[in-house]
Amino acid sequence: MSKPFTNLKTNHDFPGLLIICEGIDGSGKSTQLHLLKTWLQQQEYDVFFTEWNSSQLVKKTTKIGKKKKLLTPTTFSLIHATDFADRLEHAIIPPLKAGMIVLADRYVFTAFSRDTVRGVNREWVRNLYNFAVRPDLAFYFRPTLETALERILLGRSELKYYEAGMDLGLSHDPLESFRLFQERIMKEYDLLVEEWGLQVIDSNKTIEEMQSEVRESVKPFLKTRPIRRSE
Amino acid sequence: MSKPFTNLKTNHDFPGLLIICEGIDGSGKSTQLHLLKTWLQQQEYDVFFTEWNSSQLVKKTTKIGKKKKLLTPTTFSLIHATDFADRLEHAIIPPLKAGMIVLADRYVFTAFSRDTVRGVNREWVRNLYNFAVRPDLAFYFRPTLETALERILLGRSELKYYEAGMDLGLSHDPLESFRLFQERIMKEYDLLVEEWGLQVIDSNKTIEEMQSEVRESVKPFLKTRPIRRSE
Numbered sequence: 001m002s003k004p005f006t007n008l009k010t011n012h013d014f015p016g017l018l019i020i021c022e023g024i025d026g027s028g029k030s031t032q033l034h035l036l037k038t039w040l041q042q043q044e045y046d047v048f049f050t051e052w053n054s055s056q057l058v059k060k061t062t063k064i065g066k067k068k069k070l071l072t073p074t075t076f077s078l079i080h081a082t083d084f085a086d087r088l089e090h091a092i093i094p095p096l097k098a099g100m101i102v103l104a105d106r107y108v109f110t111a112f113s114r115d116t117v118r119g120v121n122r123e124w125v126r127n128l129y130n131f132a133v134r135p136d137l138a139f140y141f142r143p144t145l146e147t148a149l150e151r152i153l154l155g156r157s158e159l160k161y162y163e164a165g166m167d168l169g170l171s172h173d174p175l176e177s178f179r180l181f182q183e184r185i186m187k188e189y190d191l192l193v194e195e196w197g198l199q200v201i202d203s204n205k206t207i208e209e210m211q212s213e214v215r216e217s218v219k220p221f222l223k224t225r226p227i228r229r230s231e
Numbered sequence: 232m233s234k235p236f237t238n239l240k241t242n243h244d245f246p247g248l249l250i251i252c253e254g255i256d257g258s259g260k261s262t263q264l265h266l267l268k269t270w271l272q273q274q275e276y277d278v279f280f281t282e283w284n285s286s287q288l289v290k291k292t293t294k295i296g297k298k299k300k301l302l303t304p305t306t307f308s309l310i311h312a313t314d315f316a317d318r319l320e321h322a323i324i325p326p327l328k329a330g331m332i333v334l335a336d337r338y339v340f341t342a343f344s345r346d347t348v349r350g351v352n353r354e355w356v357r358n359l360y361n362f363a364v365r366p367d368l369a370f371y372f373r374p375t376l377e378t379a380l381e382r383i384l385l386g387r388s389e390l391k392y393y394e395a396g397m398d399l400g401l402s403h404d405p406l407e408s409f410r411l412f413q414e415r416i417m418k419e420y421d422l423l424v425e426e427w428g429l430q431v432i433d434s435n436k437t438i439e440e441m442q443s444e445v446r447e448s449v450k451p452f453l454k455t456r457p458i459r460r461s462e
Contacts, residue, residue, distance in 0.1 A: 060291055074362050075316040082309040089303045127358045131305050 008132045015226045016096035018133055019218065020107035023141035024182050026151035028203045032141065033105050035211045040101055044229045048095040052106030055083040073118040080111055081128050092133060099228035108132050113188035118168060136221055139214060140198040145183055147204055239363045246457045247327035249364055251338035254372035255413050257382035259434045263372065264336050266442045271332055275460045279326040283337030286314040304349040311342055312359050323364060330459035339363050344419035349399060367452055370445060371429040376414055378435055
């Protein structure tokens with residue numbers, strides 16, 4: 001039987017390296033993670049990339065649920081946790097065991113911020129993800145709200161129901177709802193920075209400046225960890 | 232926004248009545264619950280019936296997962312919790328609010344026993360279901376293991392992989408695996424009896440004797456609770 005409990009509060013002892021990034025949409029986190037990936041691959045490191053809410057196992061369920069708008073915050077939260085558990089076992093732990101570098105675009109902190117804003121109990125959701133692997137490095141890309149909104153809304157025709165946080169009933173206007181929703185999420189992230197030691201990257205800086213900060217933080221791990229490199 | 236947190240540790244304040252039954256397969260619990268249902272309906276009570284793992288939302292996921300045998304204990308546990316959260320919001324809380332009697336064939340204690348036997352952390356799974364409504368009455372039907380095995384295996388051609396607990400690697404023989412699996416589950420149930428005050432019904436008794444015990448326990452609630460009756 002597989003040992004199901006790794007622990008979010010304790011450093012893992014896999015040979016690999018787990019780097020995750022967090023931030024609201026428009027924070028530039030995905031761009032930064034892709035740049036980091038390229039940089040690492042250029043150095044012949046084996047890199048594995050994984051994204052939030054992308055497991056095949058639950059994609060269908062989420063789709064049905066969102067369509068019918070029948071998801072309560074708790075159900076919503078549990079679906080995401082199921083997705084995460086599945087990816088953890090099949091897309092995060094195996095590459096870490098194999099000494100690879102795993103890059104995760106969003107991690108449990110996305111659930112901690114979003115689900116809490118949706119009204120789920122703060123402690124409950126933290127306990128829910130207690131089985132997660134503690135990341136070696138967790139970046140939080142923090143833009144000003146205005147910058148993020150501009151970036152997201154640029155060239156977008158409409159906001160989806162859940163994306164805009166319409167289920168929260170903050171406003172009947174999707175745009176205003178979205179703004180209020182993102183603002184609340186950013187407040188939750190700020191709490192998480194303290195609580196989990198996320199490394200804040202000011203994402204009003206240029207892409208190059210941010211990437212340089214990211215790489216500097218990653219370098220020490222590349223020297224001390226027995227990470228696998230392609231022959 | 233809906234209040235997502237009812238609490239398993241605190242009595243609910245809905246006008247309805249929540250009666251649940253637990254026990255391994257072959258314990259006779261489903262028969263008892265159906266007899267109770269008939270008896271209540273004969274008295275014109277509005278009864279709503281719900282079963283473990285029956286939400287449309289997650290049926291497909293579970294099916295895919297089981298087929299591929301790719302479920303880890305944690306993922307398995309989370310899928311069941313998602314199913315439960317969905318049923319709680321759509322099939323348990325609404326009838327309770329409407330003053331109906333809800334009968335649940337298996338409840339969170341099924342997860343507490345099964346998931347723990349599969350290796351999930353005891354405390355974690357209890358916290359996972361903390362949002363559940365505390366039942367007014369929880370029956371635990373306890374047969375001897377031999378009786379239960381006889382009843383289950385009677386006229387059955389084969390045991391399914393997960394049903395037999397084959398994922399636990401207890402034995403290569405499905406029958407022996409099933410036996411060991413059920414034995415462990417019964418041990419967990421015994422702990423739950425103490426912890427959650429489940430009412431034990433000795434299911435080596437006759438159907439009539441058991442039903443009589445069940446009805447006697449239900450009667451006081453029918454007198455004191457503002458349960459709805461059909462006109």
